[in-house]
Amino acid sequence: MAGNSILGVFAKSPIKPLEQHMRSVTKCCKQLTPFFIACFENNWEEANKIRASISKAEQNADALKRKLRLELPGGLFMPVNRVDVLELLSQQDKIANKTKDISGRILGRELVIPKSLQENFTAYVARNIDATEKAADAINELDDLLETGFRGREVQLIEKMINQLDIIEDDTDSMQIALRRDLLAIEKDLNPVDVMFIYQIIEWVGDLADLAERVGARLEIMLAR
Amino acid sequence: MEILTSYSTILVLLAAGVGFFMAWGIGANDVANAMGTSVGSKALTIKQAIIIAMIFEFAGAYLAGGEVTSTIRKGIIDSSYFVNTPELLVFGMISALLAAATWLLVASALGWPVSTTHSIVGAIIGFAAVGVSPDAVVWGKVLGIVGSWIITPLISGVIAFVIFNSAQKLIFDHDDPVNQARRWVPFYMFLAGFILSLVTIKKGLKHIGLHVGSVEGFYYAFAIAIVVAIVGKIFVNRIKFDETADKKEHYANVEKVFAVLMVVTACAMAFAHGSNDVANAIGPLAAVVSIVSNNGEIGSKADLVWWILPLGGLGIVLGLAVFGKKVIATIGQGITHLTPSRGFAAELAAASTVVIASGTGLPISTTQTLVGAVLGVGMARGIAAINLGVVRNIVISWVITLPIGAGLAIIFFWILKSVFV
Numbered sequence: 007m008a009g010n011s012i013l014g015v016f017a018k019s020p021i022k023p024l025e026q027h028m029r030s031v032t033k034c035c036k037q038l039t040p041f042f043i044a045c046f047e048n049n050w051e052e053a054n055k056i057r058a059s060i061s062k063a064e065q066n067a068d069a070l071k072r073k074l075r076l077e078l079p080g081g082l083f084m085p086v087n088r089v090d091v092l093e094l095l096s097q098q099d100k101i102a103n104k105t106k107d108i109s110g111r112i113l114g115r116e117l118v119i120p121k122s123l124q125e126n127f128t129a130y131v132a133r134n135i136d137a138t139e140k141a142a143d144a145i146n147e148l149d150d151l152l153e154t155g156f157r158g159r160e161v162q163l164i165e166k167m168i169n170q171l172d173i174i175e176d177d178t179d180s181m182q183i184a185l186r187r188d189l190l191a192i193e194k195d196l197n198p199v200d201v202m203f204i205y206q207i208i209e210w211v212g213d214l215a216d217l218a219e220r221v222g223a224r225l226e227i228m229l230a231r
Numbered sequence: 232m233e234i235l236t237s238y239s240t241i242l243v244l245l246a247a248g249v250g251f252f253m254a255w256g257i258g259a260n261d262v263a264n265a266m267g268t269s270v271g272s273k274a275l276t277i278k279q280a281i282i283i284a285m286i287f288e289f290a291g292a293y294l295a296g297g298e299v300t301s302t303i304r305k306g307i308i309d310s311s312y313f314v315n316t317p318e319l320l321v322f323g324m325i326s327a328l329l330a331a332a333t334w335l336l337v338a339s340a341l342g343w344p345v346s347t348t349h350s351i352v353g354a355i356i357g358f359a360a361v362g363v364s365p366d367a368v369v370w371g372k373v374l375g376i377v378g379s380w381i382i383t384p385l386i387s388g389v390i391a392f393v394i395f396n397s398a399q400k401l402i403f404d405h406d407d408p409v410n411q412a413r414r415w416v417p418f419y420m421f422l423a424g425f426i427l428s429l430v431t432i433k434k435g436l437k438h439i440g441l442h443v444g445s446v447e448g449f450y451y452a453f454a455i456a457i458v459v460a461i462v463g464k465i466f467v468n469r470i471k472f473d474e475t476a477d478k479k480e481h482y483a484n485v486e487k488v489f490a491v492l493m494v495v496t497a498c499a500m501a502f503a504h505g506s507n508d509v510a511n512a513i514g515p516l517a518a519v520v521s522i523v524s525n526n527g528e529i530g531s532k533a534d535l536v537w538w539i540l541p542l543g544g545l546g547i548v549l550g551l552a553v554f555g556k557k558v559i560a561t562i563g564q565g566i567t568h569l570t571p572s573r574g575f576a577a578e579l580a581a582a583s584t585v586v587i588a589s590g591t592g593l594p595i596s597t598t599q600t601l602v603g604a605v606l607g608v609g610m611a612r613g614i615a616a617i618n619l620g621v622v623r624n625i626v627i628s629w630v631i632t633l634p635i636g637a638g639l640a641i642i643f644f645w646i647l648k649s650v651f652v
């Protein structure tokens with residue numbers, strides 16, 4: 007008799023799973039801080055453990071992503087565009103993937119960031135994680151947005167968050183430039199192959215903030231409709 | 232003519248039995264659609280929903296059910312065709328009831344959301360058009376009824392859209408939504424109380440022998456609505472809020488206020504459902520009783536016999552008591568994303584549309600109106616996800632109900648004819 011009712015009309019909301027996915031993503035990239043601390047201490051055993059934990063969080067995010075995609079059939083009528091939801095989801099997921107790539111590359115080569123760069127590099131990683139957390143905060147407002155029918159104060163609040171996210175991303179850009187300059191100054195004393203990969207890691211870490219900014223941008227597009 | 236006099240008691244008993252069966256089916260199944268949103272948004276427990284449904288379904292059926300009854304009884308078919316053969320009308324009405332009740336039972340067992348209104352209208356058209364003559368159907372009126380099935384979801388959708396948007400403007404888009412909710416929710420209660428009591432006073436009270444002038448009725452409705460709003464206000468003030476809550480919890484507190492409002496709209500919905508849908512069961516019964524008791528004379532201006540409306544009301548309440556609990560329990564589970572603020576907008580819009588339509592005598596479908604209202608809230612970006620596939624299935628089930636109701640009625644009509652003639 008369950009079908010004999012109006013309530014079959016209500017489908018499963020994509021909002022909560024989207025928030026859940028983003029939580030899983032931030033859980034993944036937050037571990038980069040302890041990961042790099044372990045690397046700096048040459049404690050590869052610990053780093054390996056953290057890398058396994060990152061990988062697990064990434065798999066968890068992947069599972070959530072697939073589940074949400076399956077629960078979002080075409081015939082849904084939603085306050086937000088279905089394509090936007092799916093795009094937002096895949097942007098979020100890229101952050102977790104990138105985190106896994108970074109930890110994998112470092113561990114695979116037992117790559118050590120030069121001592122003189124370590125302090126700035128740690129700050130750089132932290133700032134990038136800030137960006138992803140800001141994006142997660144914005145995503146976390148989605149259920150309140152639904153409550154307010156996607157308009158009014160709540161939208162302004164999110165726009166403010168996205169602005170802050172842009173500022174953080176700008177920060178990471180200038181930090182990246184400074185780090186590269188510092189690396190350039192000492193690169194002739196280092197193993198050339200290592201130097202190439204350090205440049206790559208710096209770039210990839212910076213990608214985290216870029217991706218977080220793109221999550222914000224997607225969110226903005228979602229609200230604009 | 233002799234058939235009617237020699238079998239009069241049997242025919243009336245048969246009609247009453249089938250009518251009661253139909254009312255019971257309406258109570259058991261259809262009411263889930265009316266009360267489901269309240270239970271689904273957790274504003275009411277199942278027990279509370281059943282109690283509210285019992286009281287207000289009966290009140291709606293008894294106080295405001297008369298108008299639609301007369302449309303079902305006299306509006307769809309041209310009774311001049313039956314002047315010389317009143318027994319055909321009696322058989323037809325009984326078979327229409329039997330057909331609608333059977334279809335309701337089958338569809339419920341299969342889990343299809345059919346409309347009781349559609350099945351009875353289809354059944355009546357069926358026996359009249361095929362069993363007697365296509366000219367016996369007042370097609371103009373039928374067109375009006377079918378047209379109303381398109382227009383009423385539209386109207387309730389628009390009302391729901393406006394109500395939801397007004398709630399957003401007045402309450403949610405503020406620094407302090409909790410206090411805004413406290414201020415404005417009683418106003419919505421006033422609105423619900425006003426519409427309900429106005430329709431009841433204007434259309435219903437004459438059936439129980441009270442006549443109220445139109446201006447007077449307006450004042451009475453106003454007074455009742457104010458009482459509703461004041462009582463509601465008292466309850467709203469008694470809600471315990473978590474004052475230390477941060478912004479995040481704000482909306483949870485707002486929803487608590489809306490949950491109180493939902494009790495009022497649930498009453499309204501039950502009342503509206505009773506007033507509209509009781510006619511599906513008792514309209515044909517009333518026709519049979521009036522023909523038989525007037526010895527075959529059709530179209531006499533006799534009022535409804537006193538026991539018919541309570542019989543329908545009782546049938547609905549009994550159906551509710553026996554099966555409603557199970558049905559509502561099934562649908563109350565698994566739905567999480569309907570908060571009271573959305574449920575209220577949908578219910579208030581649907582209830583208003585139904586009671587107003589009932590006042591004009593149009594037999595509309597409660598489920599249809601509610602679906603329209605839900606889509607209206609969805610248009611206002613209020614609901615996370617609406618499954619259009621299910622909406623489509625519901626619409627299809629409405630369409631196929633007409634020919635099936637008609638077909639069943641024709642079969643029962645021929646059987647009854649061969650048994651009695």
